[in-house]
Amino acid sequence: MGVTWNTVVEGDNLDVLPTLAPGSVDLIYIDPPYNTGNPFAYHDDFRGHGAWVAMMRPRLQAAREVLAETGAIFVSIDDNEAAHLRLLMDDVFGEAGFLAQVVVNLNAKGRQLGKGFATSHEYLLVYARDPRRCVLDASSSETVDERDFPLTDPQGRRFRHLPLRNTNKKFNPVTARTLHFAVWGDPESGRVSTTPYDGAVEISPVFGDGTPAVWRWSRPKIDAQPGDLVCRVVRGTRGERVDVFQKDWLYRDDGRGRRKKLRTIWLAAEIGSTDTAVAELKELVGHVFESPKPTGLVRRILATMPEDARVLDFFAGSGTTGHAVALQNAEDGGTRHCLSINSAEPTRPGSNAQLAGLATVADVTRARLRAVAERVGGGLEERSAGSPGGAGSEPVEQQA
Numbered sequence: 001m002g003v004t005w006n007t008v009v010e011g012d013n014l015d016v017l018p019t020l021a022p023g024s025v026d027l028i029y030i031d032p033p034y035n036t037g038n039p040f041a042y043h044d045d046f047r048g049h050g051a052w053v054a055m056m057r058p059r060l061q062a063a064r065e066v067l068a069e070t071g072a073i074f075v076s077i078d079d080n081e082a083a084h085l086r087l088l089m090d091d092v093f094g095e096a097g098f099l100a101q102v103v104v105n106l107n108a109k110g111r112q113l114g115k116g117f118a119t120s121h122e123y124l125l126v127y128a129r130d131p132r133r134c135v136l137d138a139s140s141s142e143t144v145d146e147r148d149f150p151l152t153d154p155q156g157r158r159f160r161h162l163p164l165r166n167t168n169k170k171f172n173p174v175t176a177r178t179l180h181f182a183v184w185g186d187p188e189s190g191r192v193s194t195t196p197y198d199g200a201v202e203i204s205p206v207f208g209d210g211t212p213a214v215w216r217w218s219r220p221k222i223d224a225q226p227g228d229l230v231c232r233v234v235r236g237t238r239g240e241r242v243d244v245f246q247k248d249w250l251y252r253d254d255g256r257g258r259r260k261k262l263r264t265i266w267l268a269a270e271i272g273s274t275d276t277a278v279a280e281l282k283e284l285v286g287h288v289f290e291s292p293k294p295t296g297l298v299r300r301i302l303a304t305m306p307e308d309a310r311v312l313d314f315f316a317g318s319g320t321t322g323h324a325v326a327l328q329n330a331e332d333g334g335t336r337h338c339l340s341i342n343s344a345e346p347t348r349p350g351s352n353a354q355l356a357g358l359a360t361v362a363d364v365t366r367a368r369l370r371a372v373a374e375r376v377g378g379g380l381e382e383r384s385a386g387s388p389g390g391a392g393s394e395p396v397e398q399q400a
């Protein structure tokens with residue numbers, strides 16, 4: 001991988017995918033054509049679904065080949081094909097590879113047109129190439145609410161107090177004998193120790209009703225991290241008592257923000273909507289693509305994988321994934337690379353894309369990623385699957 005953040009290849013992904021080295025990609029995000037437009041929108045739904053699955057199966061099989069053993073794939077899908085895609089993914093990646101079916105709320109108000117429900121979400125199916133080796137971290141620093149850390153130490157570091165006592169009654173001196181022991185603390189200085197010292201009072205873990213409890217930390221852990229504990233006087237229904245608390249820091253020692261597990265419902269307020277996605281595209285190159293995805297959606301996906309991830313989107317459309325990779329690299333100093341593949345599918349006659357001189361969707365992909373390279377940085381390498389050497393050929397154009 002070079003220093004370039006983005007590469008675009010024009011071609012049918014079924015031709016391009018086999019030219020990529022096996023295991024050379026860490027993360028795949030795709031948003032395949034749904035079963036609503038041509039050429040899959042048959043009146044006979046069964047045939048339509050069958051044709052869609054037949055189109056997708058060999059592409060997903062080829063995608064699995066290029067995915068590293070530690071890698072993962074995210075696929076956007078709406079209600080039309082969610083059930084068929086789930087079974088197809090189970091088939092290609094194995095049921096054990098299933099990680100999540102995320103509900104993505106891309107249209108907060110819901111579609112008010114037509115009959116029936118106002119659909120306000122679609123899905124993201126997430127599968128691991130090998131669930132035992134997958135490096136996906138299903139958490140994010142974004143979803144941590146700083147307001148949950150109301151205290152500040154003299155160095156300005158935010159934290160909150162958590163009882164050192166295990167508040168879960170399943171853990172008690174019978175079930176966790178070694179965690180029931182006395183410690184010594186001084187509420188004046190806050191100091192906590194596993195051995196007695198001058199001015200310290202002996203503290204044993206007890207539940208609110210006074211019955212014996214256990215600590216969450218072992219003796220050696222308390223000895224190793226005395227600075228992360230504090231002794232305080234607390235006022236409860238049974239009067240005042242002296243207790244021990246963990247200082248739970250907002251940022252860890254290495255300066256990295258703490259992370260919180262991602263829920264399986266992603267809200268438009270957090271990741272953007274179809275409307276904000278159109279606005280992002282419009283701002284860069286114009287309203288030249290009908291339903292792009294918001295970069296916020298892809299950025300949240302990127303944040304689950306390492307900062308040097310090799311990313312692939314083989315239904316690239318307007319190039320949202322490449323845009324998101326550039327934004328993420330620019331923000332966190334990452335060295336992700338994104339390969340975007342799109343066919344030379346003609347844009348609709350009379351569409352904004354045609355009026356802007358973009359004859360094919362691949363032209364749209366390139367136009368956006370050129371603008372991204374100029375605006376955000378990271379350069380752009382452009383290749384054509386049909387050019388000598390195919391997808392592995394030298395860049396035909398380089399933008400810094």
Ligand SMILES: C[S@@+](CC[C@H](N)C(=O)[O-])C[C@H]1O[C@@H](n2cnc3c(N)ncnc32)[C@H](O)[C@@H]1O
Binds near residue numbers: 012014034317
């Ligand atoms: C739903 S769009 C992707 C939109 C994209 N996520 C975005 O945010 O702009 C699907 C794209 O797949 C492309 N496509 C369809 N069949 C393809 C194929 N066989 N090879 C490459 N691209 C294909 C279409 O041209 C279309 O741009």
